[in-house]
Amino acid sequence: MRKRLRLVGVMAVLMVLLAPVPALARQEQAPPVTVPALSDWTPASGSYAFRPGSRLVADSPAERRVAGTLADDLRAAGHGRVPVMTGGTRAGDIVIDVRPGRAALGDEGYELRAGERLSVTGATETGAFYGTRTLLQLLAQGDRIPAGRTVDVPRYKERGGGVCACYINISLPWLENLVREMAYHKLNQLLLELKVKSDAHPEANTWGYYTKDQIRRLVALGERYHVEIIPEINSPGHMDPWIENRPDLQLTDSDGAKQPSRLDITQPAAFDYYTSLIDEYAQVFTAGSWHMGADEYMLGSDFAKYPQVLRYAQEKYGPDATPQDAFIDFVNRVHAYAAAKGKKLRIWNDGLTGANTVPVTAGTTVEHWLNVATKPSQLLAQGYPLMNAAYALYLVRGGFHSDTKGLYDQSWDPRSFEGEKLASSDGITGAKISLWPDNGRGETENEVSVGLWPALRHVAQATWSDPHPDATYAAFTARGTAVGHAPGWRDLTRVPVADGTYTFDADGRSFDAEVRRTADGYMTLRTDEGCLEIRGGKLTLNVPLQPGVAAAPQACDAANTLQRWELEPAQGGYHLVNAITRMAVSADADGALVQYPPDQRPPALWHLTAH
Structure with missing residues (x-):
């Protein structure tokens, strides 16, 4: 009777082992998502949890430089202030390790291990740094990282x-x-x-x-x-x-x-x-x-x-x-x-x-x-x-x-x-x-x-x-x-003022214009005479790049990129910068708006009043 029960138990285990793996379990075995993709991933049970109290542990000067950059990036990515420590580790810590003896990692490769703690190891400072880029990409998807190990080395220098x-x-x-x-x-x-x-x-x-x-x-x-x-x-x-x-x-x-x-x-x-x-x-x-x-x-x-x-x-x-x-x-x-x-x-x-x-x-x-x-x-x-x-x-x-x-x-x-x-x-x-x-x-x-x-x-x-x-x-x-984007990446398509009509005033020169945001994140300035545009002077690659070229109203044309402008916040006002020439405008002695590099002529500081 015992032999029959033992046989039934063995058969039950075999049926479990031979049963199709559920889709969720298969998905858990796949490498976590990164760019570039991880070509080497050995999964383990459990996960690493980044949480309040997590620390960066780094001892050598090279390790501390990598950890310092990572700490700044974690803060920029919305993960709060993470202290950089030396010495022993505890659950939840991120360990930065530079080991010159790990020659197989090369100049830029790294090993990442995730479990109760997460460790990034490189043979060089650069290799450890790249391991932290993988970590940031994983944390961009959530505060839990699947437990496992990767050795990630580039194919090209x-x-x-x-x-x-x-x-x-x-x-x-x-x-x-x-x-x-x-x-x-x-x-x-x-x-x-x-x-x-x-x-x-x-x-x-x-x-x-x-x-x-x-x-x-x-x-x-x-x-x-x-x-x-x-x-x-x-x-x-x-x-x-x-x-x-x-x-x-x-x-x-x-x-x-x-x-x-x-x-x-x-x-x-x-x-x-x-x-x-x-x-x-x-x-x-x-x-x-x-x-x-x-x-x-x-x-x-x-x-x-x-x-x-x-x-x-x-x-x-x-x-x-x-x-x-x-x-x-x-x-x-x-x-x-x-x-x-x-x-x-x-x-x-x-x-x-x-x-x-x-x-x-x-x-x-x-x-x-x-x-x-x-x-x-x-x-x-x-x-x-x-x-x-x-x-x-x-x-x-x-x-x-x-x-x-x-x-x-x-x-x-x-x-x-x-x-x-x-x-x-x-x-x-x-x-x-x-x-x-x-x-x-x-x-x-x-x-x-x-x-x-x-x-x-x-x-x-x-x-x-x-x-x-x-x-x-x-x-x-x-x-x-x-x-997503790198920590510290800035969305340059944001226009700092709402669409509407404004009076632009700087150094005694003023004009009224209707501000409209463009699809690419700049704005057009429509006056009673037309849309403000940089035009004139010698063209280089179809662009008026000479200092002193005037900005003046022209027939409005939505496809004309020289009619697109950026309001650059500065000292309580704005600089008005052309989206193509990248020069700011100021008023000359006759009141005309002209473009100049900022080191040749200080840009006008424009104050806007909404109508």
Whole structure:
């Protein structure tokens, strides 16, 4: 009888073990939701509970830096003030651990364990930091985290984005949002092609620049959030932001016409000018790389119009040299100069046409964006570090936008270059998405953001882990919705006043306007004569960027982005900033409204009175 009862008991246990697992139980076994998705997750029973009394435990200086940033982010995310402690732990604590001996985690990987306590371990400070980004994403979904363990290590070293703020300024709050979002999704590199106000060359300080203090602030944020901000001054082409007032440095064609966008690479003075800018940028940028562009030097022309370039090449490299050798010579001289300053050189790929006999210096990172004669496989075979900056990953302001859904559905990864897909990832440093302002008035910053955030998350996924973690793109985008925005991210679409009619008054100048919020989070100002618009002066990328250009009523046009404005709170009033030119307006001696950079003329402080 006992044997029969024992047999019945064994059969009952087997039936339980062999029964279908309920859907809820299966769901509990899946990795928790993050972006990038966790490809390694070992579940355990129970959960970690973040609650009042939870502490951050960190002992070493590196651990305390990570914990300090996490404490600030927890507070920004609405989780209250969490103290950073040393010593023993208790239930509910979050432990930050930097262990250099955990070599398998690499420079950026981490281990996260959730149970009664939650621990984040990295071999480096950066690795531990990335573990805290995963923690923040999990807490964004609730105060309970499933118990379990993950070891999460990136597949590619360079993961990021590039922004051309090179002619049309992009606001610092927008760039700060971008840095925070990048870090939140474990992206680590931001290329900024931009102009910093020059002390050495004041003649170059036409609009389109940032002050050194502005850049120091942005770089400091990047350092805290482990995003390396690499500067670019594009050269020797696209130099017009720097040499439009220096005809002595402009390349002259065979008809005697000066080319304001082309630096004369045959002149020692041109090289000295460019390297002096490198030195000036080094005062504010701390990155270990310098990007010199080196793209589209002969865009719309060819070397035949500039015989002095061939003469220069042949005098230096012999009778078989080509004009392209003079171009490569300039690149290599910049490489040597940057290397002497402790910087690694980066260039775009399209200048490498194969028409040169002089090779590019070894170690130069090539960022491949365009399908030209020299293929990615050839560059790798020649030993150059290669980054995928494919045009398929571009968001062109007012133009082409990356098809993020299409790329995801194709399981795009950094081996897929323009014109060639490689079988191996060996030698590929990573990939990035790029924002370019070809039609500067085509979209506002806030409109660009709509397409940017999904694209940014996709690049983060494809460079860190499995490029296709979910069966559908809708399921992947749901991850982004679940984790939300980074702590400290600011909603830049908020208009600080309600729609209605107001009197705007500043320094004795006043006007009445009807304020209407636009769909992208700016406002229009309709007066009796029309809608306020920046118009006039020289256009750059279809935008009036010159200081002193007037803002005046024009026929109202809902599609005209130059009629969109931002009210920027300041000192008890507001600055009135154009959504595209990013310059604030003030009244001149005749009472006309004119735009200026804030360091050239203080913006008017407007006070609004509702009707």
